[in-house]
Amino acid sequence: MVVKSYMEDSTTFSGFVNKIIGALPVVGLIARIVTDTGGVGGDFIDFAEFRRRVGKNSSVNDSRAFIDFQDRRGKAGDPLYVLMCCWLAALGAGLLKSEEILEGVNRLRISNDIEFEEETFIAMMNEAREKRAKLNVPTPTIPMEARVEKALDAIYVCCFGRDPIEEEDERTLNIMLKVVFPSVKESDIANIIKEKAKRVAEGGEEDRYPEPKLLSKEAVQLQMKDLQFLQQNSDS
Template identity: 75%
Template structure:
């Protein structure tokens, strides 16, 4: 996920392009991403979970204790997933509007399907136009994840010192290639901007989806639930 130019990534794309081999690989892979497929939220959680140590896992739950329902580890990981996979495909405004809705609706399944739909549409458009998806540095993705976490979990509350510590651990677990010192700097800068009131203009009230979009997503969700049951 972090190195799209590696030999392993190239081999993964080749495997995914072979019809039968790609199908088998997708069936037996629990981490997704075969052949350039978008890694869904469940696959992303598995990847992060396998890398987390006890201290990392504890940080997620201590953060929830501090922030309540809005600090649910699933919400935090959703924000990280959107930044890690959506940067370059989704607009920052789309990410922030989605996590703001999630804070109020508690409907994580719906938002996941909505974002997957948006990312797939963006990929299809770029393929038709033969436009390459821009390469976004992992440091920028970590910053976008922190912005999303702030909107979802803090809204407009200050980031306290203990929050900084926990966020640094969480983001380091999700974005290990960025480095702990850089992550701490990103978190410290965000806390300072919040304290100075410089980030208020980035936060707006959640924008509801159109009726047509909601109906389409609900149909998709119903279809997925039926498939899981069978």
């Protein structure tokens, strides 16, 4: 069984079966051991699991779209950056504010530190979950089309800066977003992209470009420790 908990509503049949499997002690344990894409029983899907899940759903043509996009956008169009933006929209919608996502991916565009940003976002999502649990407030259900829009907003900030979205960009964006959000109609994704490109061309997105907020002293120290650790390992 292919479990796609981040793509499907809990009221769907596969979502219902997924919850049942996760709740069974033995079966749930086995399912968690044999799957490398996470999401069993509503478990949190980290970025590595998310990438594997998308990779397994990608055709050769899909993978080519990610490469073509990077060829056009350069380092800013790194497939990992695109997938990070999609992961945040897919998993973080309802937990993270839109401005938090956009500030983070804009910071990623500058720092190129994807591991640090992943840790930061996971901490923010966990904190949001804990707050909602204490208040006994469920996470709001965000429609998949809205998640596509959030992913596109994040990709634009991270990968485009303030450049226009051209026709070839629209083609590759359509393919990449369809891989991540297969339950959304391709025509709906295309319309979302066209509307975004139109707003950008007309200057209607100017007030949505966030400036990356400075990290706290503690966050910077943690980032430096991680960098030193990686440098030590590379030297040895």
